[in-house]
Amino acid sequence: MANEVWTVDFKGWWHTRDGERCEPLTVRDEHTRYLLDIRAVESARTETIRMCFERIFRIYGLPEAIRSDNGPPFASNRSILGLTRLSAWWVALGIDLERGRPGKPQDNGGHERMHLDISNELQSCADADARAQQAAFDIWRKTFNEERPHESLGMAFPAEVYAKSPRAYLDSPADIDYPGMLRRKVHRTGVIGVDGIQIRLSTAFAGWSVGLQPIDPDRFEVYFAKLRIGTIELSSASFTGVASHPGETVCKPQQNYS
Known part of the structure; x- marks a missing residue:
């Protein structure tokens, strides 16, 4: 189904003819092959990519x-469940996360195949400057979506089968509610306070609230949106995050608490 999974990646950079670095971000609907965006971004910083999304x-x-x-x-291999500020925002919006296995580009094979076309048809003939290159991207995207049939789609064009998601985006939520749980706001340093004790979680959650579900007088399960992210032990002032294993591909809600 359309909008069941979107795939995202950076194409890899090249120089425009005036020497400016060009690194396109590509976002694609997996089922319909519809190319949602190809954008020459100024940087891979969270703020830049969030604006794109x-x-x-x-x-x-x-x-x-x-x-x-x-x-x-x-994603980050040093963070709880690999969450970053960007992917934590996606989770807060109710979006599940899927990740390919490290070193296995075939896990996103359709996206990689599209990148090969971009290499052959755009990178091989770089434009004069960033503005011209983006204009070329816009034309190529229109051609890809509206003029190139795909065998997997019964030789239809992506634009013929893609439809917008019924899940409209109005704005980013101000915060997250946790019915029946204690709620604590995460400081910009990644720390929360519980019964006067400072507990470090992750800066990925900075500015958001987490939910605390008591296990016993000394321990709490910790939730971010509908993800259980770990356990707090007050007596040791410690937080133990949920293990994230190499090759783990899906980061979905582990419990519906509402």
Whole structure:
């Protein structure tokens, strides 16, 4: 189904003819092959990529899941469940996360095949400057969506089978509610306070609230949106995050607490 999974990646960079670095971000609907965006971004910083996704979400709505690789800004091998500020925002919006296995580009094979076309048809003949290159991207995207039939679609064009998501994006939520749980706001340093004790979680959750579900007088299960992210033990002032294993591909809600 359309919007069940979107795939995202960076194509890899090249120089325009005036020497400017060009690194396109590509976002694609997996089922219909519809290319939602190809954008020459100024950087891979969270703020830059979030702005790109805000624009895409406003046009097309929200997908059920987003699949990425395990690199920044989409994921971090040093964070709880690989969450970053960007992917934590996706979770807060109710989007599930899928990740390919490290070193296995075939897990996102259709996206990689599209990148090969971009290499052959765009990178091989770089444009004069960034503005011209983006104009070329826009034309190529229109051609890809509206003029190239796909065998997997019964030789239909992606634009013939894609439809916007019914899950409209109005704005980012101010915070997250946790019915029946204690709620604590995560400081910009990644720390929360519980009974006067400072507990470090992750800066991926900075600015958001987490939910605390008591297990016993000394321990709490910790939730971010509908993800259980770990356990707090007050007596040792410690937090133990949920283990994330190499090759883990899906980061979905582990419990519906509402």
